[in-house]
Amino acid sequence: MSTRNGPHARANATEDSRTGRTAGTVGPASTGSKTMRYSRAEYAxxxxLQDEVARADADYQRFRNAYMEIVQADPTHEVALAMIGADMDRAHARLQALIGLPRLPFTHEPSAVMRRELQRLADEKH
Structure with missing residues (x-):
């Protein structure tokens, strides 16, 4: 929506809009910097989205920590590991979707990778 004409045109006027150039063009009155500006709706x-990504990351980290705690405390509790592992995999998939990473067909689920890594660490201790 253009603010060039209308009741607030004077308040929103910039050097580019006064001279008739489009925003971001380089000219004698312009400094040449192309700053990205968001509308109120885009900024909101x-x-x-930043809040949603932070929440999804916190969920994933919470499930990951719970999974690690159960593996260290009682590694034979397969039901708890399966349930928390599934939640962790869903949280990881949600986080990837929010960030914009595609689902790759041959990747392992994070819980399976973590289970193998924690099992390897437990075997090295003994």
Whole structure:
């Protein structure tokens, strides 16, 4: 939406809009810097997405820590490991989807990778 004409045109006027050039073009009155600007709606979406990514990362870390705690405390509790592992895999997939990473067909689930790594560490201790 253009703010060039209308009741707030004077308040939102910039050097580029006064001279008739489009924003970001290099000219004698322009400094040449192309700064990215967000509208209010876009900025609100960016902030909401950042909060959602932070929440998804916190969920993944919480499930990961719970999984590690159960593996260290009672590695034979397969039901708890399977349930928390599934939650951890879902949280990891959600985090990847929010970030924009595609699901690759031949990747291992994070819980399976962590289970193998923790088993290897436990075997090295004994």
């Amino acid at each position: 979406k960016v902030l909401a």
